[in-house]
Amino acid sequence: MASEKSSSDLTLLDFWVSPFGQRVRIALAEKSLPYEYVEEDLLAGKSDRLLQSNPAHKKIPVLLHGGKPVNESLIIVQYLDEAFPDTPSLLPADPYARAQARFWADYVDKKVYDCGSRLWKFKGEPQAQAKAEMLEILKTLETELGDKEFFGGEHGFGFVDAAFAPFTPWFMSYEKYGEFKVAEVAPKIAAWAERVGKRESVAKSLYSPDKVYDFIGVLKQKYGIE
């Protein structure tokens, strides 16, 4: 291991079930970087440290490196690649491959969480609309993955894999609310989800589908959604 920095040099402000925080946890694990994990109880309120570290968005995850904050999950992952160049990188070296990886990670960012939320927040027409969109998203990602073991292709487990993997425990909830099966709509994605779920960095960063489903129940109660 290259880095001799103590674990107190890296601190992650996070929320246990956040897929965005989990991306960072996966990256840190892939790089075998020790860090201090700090749970922000978002349902109770935001800590002063969080508000000061990310005043623009007031969101987790926040990575503090030597006290300096880095915000936005995908930006943090790129930062880890660049600040710790002797560790396994998530982005490939080739500029064109990097552009493709950024494009697809951006696609996951723009589409998956928002559409998934609408599946459990709404009923009737808006929910049906969300379902149609989710199927479209899964099929699009299926086409991109193709027969590759990982989205990273020749590079192996990469940036897009880390970006999308945290959503795999949410599939069960999407399936329940949307009444579809990922394995039927996008079998390659389902197989990838299983594969990626067994990877050590991912397995230790994610929570079970049941826990995610229960969490959605808590959110619905909190926001008064039937």
Next chain:
Amino acid sequence: MAAGDDLKLLGAWPSPFVVRVKLALSFKGLSFENVEEDLGNKSELLVSSNPVHKKVPVLLHNGKPICESMVIVQYIDEAFTGTGPSLLSSDPHERAIARFWAAYVDDKLVTSWVQSFRGKTEEDKSEGTKQMFAALQTLEGALRECSKGEGYFGGESVGLVDVSLGGLLSWLNATEEMSGTKIFDPVKTPLLAAWAERFSELDGAKLALPDKDRMVEFIQKRQAQAAAAAAASQK
């Protein structure tokens, strides 16, 4: 530029996202073929190059497509490191800060400003305007931090954030003229106001930014079309 480097930009002149790419190419001193797309009748090349979003801009480098304006801008910086200035610092933390603010322009400024003129109700629109000015205040602070006393978000020379925000300049200037309200207000956001003027004077910016009057004409035509469509649907 290396021999055999073929750059083609599929774009539409009013799009701030297309302008970002033109700015990056301009600042790097890269020549390219500009292909003007009719967005009402998209070319086969555009649709096949960007099947996921079917949007401009698309940059084709030796025939290989790159999509999404800020992905393209970073690609240009990384694929042509030897050519022209770098748009990003070499320091990882400064790079992360730049990426953060470049994304902030999209997440907060573009979103709110679009709401300010496309909002469904007057209330929606004025909420958009309020959030837009809040975002500009935040960007004023960002400029103070990032510029370190120099003229640009990139410091002494333009960087990623300058390109991200610069792409919007013609639209914002046109909106200013049409509404009569200053967007880059020298009292509220003095650093940004000075930045806007300074940026517009750059040779690279002059090449890429659409002419303000042409922009005003375009927006007015669009608004007239939207009004006519709304009136027709109410008959």
